[in-house]
Structure formats: C-alpha cells, structure tokens
Amino acid sequence: MTARPQDAALRRGRRAARLRRAVTGWGFVSPFTILFAVFMAGPVLISLAMSFTDMRSADVRDPLGVNFVGLDQYAKVFGDPLFLKASGNTAFFVLVGVPLTMAAGLAVALGLNSGLTRFKTVFRVGYYLPVVTSIVAVSVVWRFLLQPDTGLVNGLLGLVGVDGPNWLDDENLSLPSLVVMAAWRNLGFQMVIFLAGLQAIPANLYEAARLDGASRRQQFRHVTLPMLRPTMLFVAVITTISYLQFFEESYVMTQGGPLNSTLSVSFHVFKQFGFGNYGYASAMSYVLFVAIVALSLLWFRLLKRKDQ
C-alpha cells in the first residue's frame, strides 16, 4: 500500500512512450490502412451485407430502404438453372484448361531449358507475347482465325481435305475453342515460372541420376517432377484462380452463346449486376469466392510436399 511517487511517474512515462510509439506506428501504416479500409475492406463488407438483402438498382437513392432477406439470395443462386449451367461451363474450363495449360507450359519450358540454345530469347519472347497482349485484342484476332468460311483455322483444315466446323457457333465446340485459346494465351506465363523452377534444380542431382543409370525419362519422372512440386503448386493455384473467373474470352468472342454454352459464372454475375439485381449478384460473387478458396486449398493439399 506504499506506492512510491517515483514508481507512478515512471509508469506514466512508460505509458506515454508506448502511446507515442503506437501513434508513430499507426501513423506510418495509416496511408495503406485508410486506403484499404475505404476502398477494399469497406466495399467488400458492404457487398457481403448487400448479398443478404433484396437490393436492386432502383434502390440506389435509398440503399438502406431495402428488405433483409437472410439467405434467400443464396438459396436462389443454387436454384438458378443459368447459374448451374455457368458453373458447369466454368468447371469444364478449369478442369480441362488448367491441366492443358500446365502441360503445354511445362513442355515449352523443358524444350527451352534443354534442347534449344540458339534462338532461346526469340522463343521465350514469342511464347510470352500473348500474355502481355490485351485479351480483347487476342480475342478479336482469334475470332477471325475461327471464322467458318474465311478463317485461317478452317483454311488450314481445308488444305488437308477437312471441312472445318463453325467453331464459335457450335454448341459443343465453342467452349473447347475458348479453352484452347486460353491455354495458348497463358502458357507463356507458366513457361517463365517453370523455367525458373527448372533452373533452380541442382545439376548434381541429374549427374547422380545419370551415374545410377537413369534414363532421361526416369530423370524427368524422379528428379524433375518432384523438384518442381512447389513451382507446380504456385502455377496451379494462380491458373485455377484466374480460370475460375474467366470472363473476357466469352464476353468478347461469344457473348456467352451459343445457347449459353460459354456462359461463365463471372459473366453471369456481370450480367446480373447489369440487370440491377445487386443483392443477387453479390450473393453469386460470394459463392464464386468460396469456390475459389476451396479449390486453392485443395491444390495445397494435393501438391503439399510429402516430407512436410
């Protein structure tokens, strides 16, 4: 009960110092924190809240004058035949597109890493160019290539006597056409990452494998692939996330048609926002968000290093 006055002063001094430190710290992080809160976290939370209401575009002048409808919008999402159709299309795009792009990217990277030495840079630039080209430009050019009568693809097919189909206007071919285009466009990015991964594999591993009499195929199977695991995880996650949100391809090339065969979930969300169904579109975005998180976690689980 005999608290000495010096102790109290000391404590007060310490508290003041701590406060000052805190203020300084928050001062330094405030530019980011404020921007993040206002332009990222805020809208994200508001859109989440919006997904529990029946908000429509007619409510913009009075956004709080809407009804709280609980999980109704989410229930509606899973009963929406177009959403189910779009989910199927998106699943196809991911399930076919991701392995296809990864296989192509890895193949090109392997080629550039071993065989080709002369025009390495030319090839690297060539494969990477589509990645940095505007997707709209790429889509427009591909639309020309895929024209039924005058397109280059059917022209080449015609040379070998095959009567090419109307790629983008055939219900069964439109989505695969878009997958191939996306794979072509994105393999450059994967190639660069895979090349880095390949170059990080120590040469003495191959040397040891060769001494043990491993064939090239065995080297690839038992040295290259296991060592590339982290790279593959990265590439798989990034590609899955971007393919789950595929939008521009169908927006520019097919407008989701024919018969909604290229309607993606993102495109459907986009259209619903356009129709002014803000609550419903937000709910759908969150369903897509959950799917993206779940698939990413799945990749981590699948490609986790065995020794960890």
Place this chain on the structure above:
Amino acid sequence: MRGWTRPVAALGLATALLAVAACGRDAEGAQDEGPGTAVSDGPATGEINIWAMGAEGEKLSALVDGFTKDNPGATVKVTPIPWDGAHDKISTAIAGGETPDVALIGTTWMGEFARTGGLDPTPENLIKPADFYPGAWDTTVVNGTSYGVPWYVETRLFYVNSDVARKAGVDTPPSSWEELKAAITAMQDKGGADWGVSLQPGKTGSWQSVLPFVWQNGGAIQRDDGSFAFDTPEATAALEYYKSFFTEKLSPADLPQGALEPDFVKGKIGSFISGPWHIGILKEQGFEGKYEVWNMPTKVSGTSFVGGGDLAVFKDAKNRDGAWKFVSYLSRPDVQATWFQTIGDLPAVKSAWEDPALKADPMLAAFGTQLNDAKSPPTIATWDQIAAGFDDLMEQLVKTDMTAAEMAKSAQEQATSIGTGG
C-alpha cells in the same frame, strides 16, 4: 484462434447493423406521382448540363446555338459519354445525387431509372404528349407518370434486295403473314438467294424482331392486370410462325458476325429486318437504290417495334427549369428536322415529318408510316433481364427442337419469376 474472432465478430456486427438499419421497404407499391410542377415562363438562364451518348453526344453542340440565341442568359454544356457504361454512369450519378440536368436515356432504361425516384416528372405546361408518336411516348410513362420526352425514334422494317425480289416476281410488299412467307420462299426458290430472309436466331436484341409478330397477332407482353402474357395462344402462334422460317430453311440460324450486309448485297440473302441505321450502312457498301423497304405485314395489325432515345431531367438537376426548356426546344418540329439532317436521327415529333427532306424520301416515308403502328416494351424495371431471358429462349426455339408452346411456357415462367421489380 484469437486472430479469427475479431474479423468474424466485425463481420457479424456489420451484418447485424445492416439488418437493423434496413428496416424494410416503404409499402407504397406502385406510385403515381402525377405530372411535374409547371416550369416558369420566360427564357432559360444559367448553365444547363446535358449528357448524351454516341453520335448524339458528339453532334448535339450543333443545336446549342439556336437555343442560346433565344435564351441569351443560358449556356449549354454537352458532355458526350460512350454508350458502353452509360447505364452504369447514370445509375451511379443518381445514387450519388451528382447528376447532370438532362441526359439521353435508352428507352428500355426508363422503367428502372424512374423507379429510383431520380427522374423529374414531365411538366404538362411545356410538353404535349399528342405531339409525339404514341409508341415512343409510352416509353416515358412509368406507373402512369411520364418522366421524359422521346427525342428520336427508330422502328423496324424489312430490307429487301430489289434484284432478288424482281427475279422472284414480288412486285408489291406482302400485306399478310401468308404473303410474306410466300414472297420470302419465292426469293429463295426463284430469286436466286441462298436464304429468303435472315431473321435473328435469338441472341441479344432478338426480341425486337420477334415481338412485332406477337403484336401483329393481337398478342401482348403484359395483360391489363400487369401479369405477363407470353403464353397466350396469340403469342404462341407468332413464335410458331417465326420458328417456321428456320424449320423451312428460309433463314440461316448461324450466320457469322459481319456476314449479313455483304451477303445481302451479293443477293445471297434476300431480306432482313432492321432499323433506319441500315440505310447508312448499305450506302457505305455502295448499295444505295438497289434495295427497298417493306412495312410489317398485317395479321390483326401491322405493328412493329419502336425504340430510340428519351430525354429526361433529373430530380437532382441544379437548373430544372432551364433543363426542361432545353428539352422542349429539342422537341420543336423544326429543331427535330434539323437534327435529322445533322445526324439522321428520325424525329419523334410527328409534325417534324412534314419537313421536305423527310417527306420526299420514299424510304424514310415508309419508316414514318410504320411509326404510326409501332409499340415499345412495358416500362418495367426488370425489362432488360426479361428480354435477355427471352433472347436465350429464342435461340433455343430456333436452334433446338423446342416447340413454340414450350418456349411460350418457359418465357412466361421466367418472366413471372423475375417479376416487374415493383
């Protein structure tokens, strides 16, 4: 665990707050605001801000001098905005209360924007509904109140390759559904065309070509009580008629983009339905004078679709009276005629068609006649969505073995579940 609780709690709080704050909609239902308050007499003053899209936005300044001559105290500032994104821009402006005074509004957006409460009802002392084509005027009326003025109109007719029609022995425009079918068949069989007609096989905007047939057959989109009428016998028969052009191989179902005009010029396609802009497109292709236009055939009526652009004044306008005076100036018959000569927009005001430039051209005269019997879709807030669903179903109707009755039933169910948006 600690890292998780806070964000989750914050999220829960935000949701709960919103649930409480959102104490629900007012139960007013469909409101009828009645006509807008009268606009003051005398010339306009102050700055009038106007947003307009596309070519209208770029060229509107040409009309401003005439206005400022009569209203020396006023200045008009035109901001051209692209059609892409215009809808969102206007809706954001209404939400933020930062609107211009006047904007060009697509006719099918009127229902939605009027329901936000952001548009000013049309003042009766300045604008007379009877001056305008009735179908065009209807696009401004939401729940019984008019929220704007039709600025320009467009309607759909048949464009026909004269050469093909002559070879097929079709001298006069067909006047009934049977005659139309016979004429199109003849153009394909005798006229040398691969396709007698190119009708839109579903996809965006196809409702604008299909609904005229529903209207011609005495059908409607909504009944008088506001319920939808997509599954009536009249509508079903019209869909059946439309589909028959595809089942009888008179119209292509998968024409590649951009192939319509070249094929029409070459005579591969005998005819197609479109609006007045094709006059300009065909002129660019050097096909002027080698084609003719037909008005819609008559079943119960000879109705076509009317679209175009409306001018609306916003509730948040800083210069409301000036804005309405400018709108009223743009609706003057002589200004409407000048506007036609400036960019080719067809006048929404009936008396403007007395202008020699419009009267002398038989092609345009056909559009003028058609406008007297042309309808627009209902001004409900959800129309864009219902139309998009209808377009999807149209594509299924013409490309799959879906029957007209199935299509009508699905369209009815879809529209009913979307509703009218209050």
